[in-house]
Amino acid sequence: MTSIAELIAGIKNGEPRAIGRAISIVEDGGVHGHSILAALDVERIEAATVVGLTGPPGAGKSTLTNQLIAHYRSQGKRIGIIAIDPSSPISGGALLGDRIRMMAHAPDQHVVVRSMATRGRLGGLCAAAGAAVRVMAGSGCNIVIIETVGVGQSEMDIVRLADITALVLAPGLGDDIQAMKAGLLEVADILVVNKADCPGAESLAMDLDGVVRERQKAPDNLIPKVCMTVASEGKGIGELAEEIARLDAACRASARHLLRRRQSQHLEILDWAMEMLRPRLLELISSETDDPVSDPRVKAMEILKKIN
């Protein structure tokens, strides 16, 4: 692989090295990122189903992903995984361990797993994750799963990259349901109660059912189904995959799918634009502001006028 043309051809052919390199180049803001992204197969990207798996730490997202990989592979599908973990705000480093649960699939050419750190990006995470989704879909992945811990705003934004979002919960992780109500519960299309083999799973499912019914009162909301799974034993996976497929088909049959894709595209464009603008803004701020008592808001307006 010695040229960008070869790299782009490699992505189209599903070559792991090309896919891995391409995602890094885009994530690192490399000079060739643009030509790689512009050359991706748009039809493949449109056809792929992007699934978001989110939920509290330890709920079983990676174990569930591993089972979904096996399920989709048995149907002959090619699958991509993007597993996002937080960077340490102090060192900037990250320990990316989601892959541990999926390692048995590593040598399979039709399973592409990529671990990604949040890198403390204020923006930019959506841009990088969205680009990784597209590289994977462009390499022929029929399904792309994004795994992310369901806390914080950036994770909420990631959720919006997905066509279908599943919120994964488990009993015994504290009673976070009330806190989650306001956030993730509202955007989830599917609610998964994992660790259904553990005590408290039934009552968690009932609680969720209550929340769902409350939400039913709101007009034109699809009612999310509650799926019970035991990821560690592969139970309930077929049903979950079926529900994902059913929702995806329903969304594509209505305007919902295009609406979602458009929303996520807008989000990513905004993210890229902010990333691109940031260095110029920082430069203007430091060169134009020598008066420490000037009002920040007034100053910001002045600087924005300069950019126009």
Place this chain on the structure above:
Amino acid sequence: MTKETRKHRVLIAKPGLDGHDRGAKYIARTLRDAGFEVVYTGIRRTPEEIAAAAVQEDVAAIGLSSLSGAHLRLFPAVVEALRKVAAPDIPVLGGGVIPEEDFTVLKEAGIAEIFTPGTPVEKIIAAFSDACEAHYQKRNIG
């Protein structure tokens, strides 16, 4: 365009059958605290799994840990597996309870650096950092 925001990405793996990964985890955490993005793959990995994961994750270096005494077989097997997936340019570093008389054999088999329990962490961090930098010079695109 956006500024380059590259981080050193490395993969830490524990090939072989013994179930202890304290050493591997310690190195993984140490490198994270030094600012690396560390993909950790857990215990009992085959050389093929390690090579495939390294390619997908596009890491700039691989760190292997072995306590079982099988390093003479396992470390070179990872180098060989990398060759098979067309990634011979990714450097492999190894650590564990490794007697000095094995160093030459391992280096000849393509292991870039070898650490033992006595190696100071600063030296390990520097070795990974150097390996990553050298890899960026060698690889073709980006």
